[in-house]
Amino acid sequence: MINKLLRFIKYLNRQRNLKVKPLKIAIKLALLNHKKKIRTVLSPEKYKTVAILMNDQGIGDAIVTSYLIRTLRDKGYTVYVIVEKRIAFLFDEFIRVDGTFLYDKKKNIKYLSKQLDNLKIDVAIDLVDKGDNSVRRSQILSTIKPIHTIGFNQEQYKLYDTSIPYFEYSSHISVRSIKVLDIMKIKTDVVKYYVNIPKEIEMSVQDFINKEIGNDKKIIIFNPYGSNEARSFSDAQIDTILFFLSQYKNYLTMVVGEQNKIGRLKVNDKQNILINPFSSFFSTVALIKLSAFVITVDTSIVHIASIYNKKMACVYNNRIIDNKFINNLVWGPNYSNAVQLFTNDNLGTGLGDQIANLDPNIILQHLKSNLEKLSTN
Numbered sequence: 001m002i003n004k005l006l007r008f009i010k011y012l013n014r015q016r017n018l019k020v021k022p023l024k025i026a027i028k029l030a031l032l033n034h035k036k037k038i039r040t041v042l043s044p045e046k047y048k049t050v051a052i053l054m055n056d057q058g059i060g061d062a063i064v065t066s067y068l069i070r071t072l073r074d075k076g077y078t079v080y081v082i083v084e085k086r087i088a089f090l091f092d093e094f095i096r097v098d099g100t101f102l103y104d105k106k107k108n109i110k111y112l113s114k115q116l117d118n119l120k121i122d123v124a125i126d127l128v129d130k131g132d133n134s135v136r137r138s139q140i141l142s143t144i145k146p147i148h149t150i151g152f153n154q155e156q157y158k159l160y161d162t163s164i165p166y167f168e169y170s171s172h173i174s175v176r177s178i179k180v181l182d183i184m185k186i187k188t189d190v191v192k193y194y195v196n197i198p199k200e201i202e203m204s205v206q207d208f209i210n211k212e213i214g215n216d217k218k219i220i221i222f223n224p225y226g227s228n229e230a231r232s233f234s235d236a237q238i239d240t241i242l243f244f245l246s247q248y249k250n251y252l253t254m255v256v257g258e259q260n261k262i263g264r265l266k267v268n269d270k271q272n273i274l275i276n277p278f279s280s281f282f283s284t285v286a287l288i289k290l291s292a293f294v295i296t297v298d299t300s301i302v303h304i305a306s307i308y309n310k311k312m313a314c315v316y317n318n319r320i321i322d323n324k325f326i327n328n329l330v331w332g333p334n335y336s337n338a339v340q341l342f343t344n345d346n347l348g349t350g351l352g353d354q355i356a357n358l359d360p361n362i363i364l365q366h367l368k369s370n371l372e373k374l375s376t377n
Contacts (some may be wrong), residue, residue: 002163025339029055032159034139039161040148041087045186047122050289051080051144054087056101056133058227059281060300060331062087063193063307065127066095068177070194073098075186080121082112082140094195094282122145126160127176129153131322150180191334193307197286205278205286213252217272218292218374219254220245221305225261226297226355231317234356238265239294244364247272248371251292256301292374295367297355302333311374312338313366318345319352327352341366 014135031070032208053098054061062083080099081091085307089101101115106259124146126137132151141149151160155166174191181267222241223231232240243264245253249272255262258277267273276284285304288294294305294312305312312333319327332340341363343353 009079028135028138032135032142033157035142036158039158042148042150042183044123044186047077047147049078049080049122049244050122050315051082051124052119052147053103053124053126053137053140054081055129055140056084056128057087057137058300059087059090059305060155062090062302063195063303064096065177065241066178066193066195067174068125068127069095069097069188069294071177071181071188072184076169076339080119082144089281093198094285096194096196103140105134105136108142108293113143116144123147124149125180126151126154127180129322130168131287150183152176152179169324172232172332172334173330174334186258195285195287195304195307197282201282202286202289205283205290207279209290216249216250219287219290220248220251220371221288221291221294221296221301222253222255223257223294223296223299224255225257226299228351229356230319230351230354231297231299232355233315236256237360240360241363241367242267242273243269244367246272248272250375252370254287254291256287293371295363298327298331300329302338306333306338309335309337311370313341313363313370315336315341315343315355315358315363317343317352317355319350321350323350339366339370 013136020255039119039198052065054065069079078098078102081097082101082103083091084104088100088102091097101112101218114291121144124141124144128137131225137157148160148161150164151166154160155176155335162183165181166176166179166302168175178191222245222248222353224238226232245251251272254276255265255273256341259279262275265275276287277307278284288301288304288310289308291310294301294310296312296314298314298316302314314333316328316332321330328340343355345353347353
């Protein structure tokens, strides 16, 4: 009886928090926006420094945004990014910027302010719509005090001087960067991501392939795990796919992903299968660059493969972001050498379907056709 009562009380608290949270966010945003009285006029020709807000974002976001960063730098802008520590390593060399500022949710906003050291930011760019992290982003904008701020669907907030109306729920995420460049009066033809693998790491991976694999086998990259369970293959599916791939003697399949996940896979009984021996993310990028074919679920691996125009089969699970954006399209591979395979539950939820429910034969049929074609090339 007591346990039931406690569970009911917890349920009531959760429901209360769900209702109160939007109100708290609205009040905090109103107070932050009240500090700014007048919007400034967009004047790209007068700007020299740009800050892109990338807090709350991941590796895939960073890779896609590399297009915007590179284009702005090529046009003479000094570009800074505001990121969390977990992805800051990407901006040392992999994605080149002019400066990185760390944002830490657990620390006071003054932590960011000290890093800025009175640096003047002409224009700040926020590529994300209003959401649960809007307060954090507004605090950042209030702290860096840019001359002009560009955002999306933020017309009600004065912190955003220019708000780009955006309702393209099925357009690729890179379209947002194109929209920003358009209003900055920068014209581009082709969307392309720009990354730089550290030379010593690329050479190390190449040496490994030369010594351990040689030239008689092509490399297949297999990434079975996504950022959550819904976007990951099950153990049974992984075993089925790896057994199938092991039959191809002219290929070596390298399993990549987080070491704590792929390290527990048992592949000793399968020929032509190897768990990635490298622990660094950049080594995985180098392996993809040197591969002939990529098999992956919906992760940053998709966008890395697109950089090198790799043949790819990628599995997407029909999730809907913020009840609006069609993830299969918004975060799709966006290039012709990639083929998307979809789950068929079509739940239409934020998490999407469970990839674990997908019949692996759908994947195997696609692989058989493509690997045989590659073998003849």
